[in-house]
Amino acid sequence: MKPLFLPGFLAAGLMLTPVARAQDAPPVNADVILRELDMIEQRQKQTLASARQMAISQLRSAAVSPSAAAALYADAVEAVEFEGKPNKGAAFAEWKSGMGDALRSTDFQNVILLHLRYLVMSLERGASDKPELFIAPSLAYANDLVPTEDSFQDLKKKQADKPANERAQRDRDIAQKTLNAKKDLLDKSISDGVFTRWLRLQQWLPKSDGWELTPGNLAGILEKNVRSVMRTVKDPALIQTWDLEMKVLADRATSGRLDFLAADFNTMVRPKMIFSRANDMILLGQTNRAANDIYILVKTYPQHPDFSKWVIKLREILKPAPAASTEAAPAEAATPQPAPTPGTNP
Incomplete structure (x- = not known):
């Protein structure tokens, strides 16, 4: 088969095309573009701030009422867990029907309320450069978290001790x-909530x-949200x-609410915390208080x-390290020089 040759003008056009494409565009007006970029960035920040505030308002409104919190939780589950599933409406209705009694229970609603409260506080912290403002809210949240955690430990025991009948099974x-x-x-990070x-x-x-980021982690809340900030001031x-x-922890250990025994807390965990x-x-x-406490531990x-x-x-x-002296060291005594030998330089 004979090779095909393109007409001369077409071949020349193809050869010139890359050269034409490589040419730059006319000069841009940098000042105008930069000013517009500033405006776009500002609008973007305002849009994000507005969206964040709307989300906080929605969450905070639900957090003031147990029933509102449960309703918003159901909406969130429908949107996240059932979106895109076949027969979404029927599947969600079946889930909600099965969760009805639980969603109306005080313990379940308390969990949702705590989560919403901590999520709102976290969103506000994410937009703030003043961590000291969140010491008091974190401590208040921690004080409310403790009885809730304890109630769940008691709940497990109560259910295990109930007789085997229809009401008990419910x-x-x-x-x-x-x-x-x-x-x-x-018990999971709010980022995955x-x-x-x-x-x-x-x-x-x-x-x-x-x-x-874990709403139920008391130790983490006290350490990251509270102590780390208190140390700086x-x-x-x-x-x-x-x-x-x-x-x-001592109350939980003695009441059997912890996985380890009270003896383990007193001999292993508590000494670490005292140190x-x-x-x-x-x-x-x-320093004196610290020395006394550590001496007792030893x-x-x-x-x-x-x-x-x-x-x-x-x-x-x-025995602290000696502080470096700020005074000038005394001049060393001059070493006596031997008398020069006659006939030599001194």
Whole structure:
């Protein structure tokens, strides 16, 4: 088969095409474009801020009423869990019918309310550059979280002790659904929560290194939201947060609400927390209190895994490194020089 040759003018046109495409456009008006960019960015920020505030208002409105909170939760579940499924309406209606008693229960609604409350606080923290404003709200939330957590531990026991009858089975079903809701809404990060996914709130949440994202993590809330901020301003109330956490855990240990025994708490967990509290005492200038607490730990728990760490810290407190002298060192005495030998240079 003979090779095909393109006409000369067509071949030349194809050869010139890349050259034509490589030519630049006319000069742009940089000042105009930059001004317009500023306006676009400003409008975008305003739009995002408005959307964030609308979401907060919607969540806050639902958080004032248990029934409103349950209704908003059902809306979120429908949008997230049933969107795109075959027979969406029928499937959601069946779910809602099966969840009716649980959604009306006080324990279930309390879980939703706590989640909404913490989500709103987290969204507000994400938009603020003043973490100290969230110390008091975080402590207030923590104080409300404690009895809720304890009630769930008691709920498990009560359901296990109930007789096997129809009413008891109904109560057990409600309790299990409530425990499942607690696992989803309090024991997981709010970034994965059903409200966050529904309203696309991830972009407005704070970073996890400076804010606890799990609504049910009491230790994380006290450490990240409260203590880390108190340390920067050396707030004396810092010590009280340790006392609060130790009291909560001690009460749970003695009542059997914790997975470990009270003896394990007293001999392993509590000493660790006392040492952490002592380090914060040092930060606040309460060195003598810290030394006394660590000394008691050393004497009382010599078999503790952190014993060596305690000893090192106690020695540092009792024998601090000498401060560098600011005075000029005295001039060294001149070394006597031997008399020059005759005939030599001195």
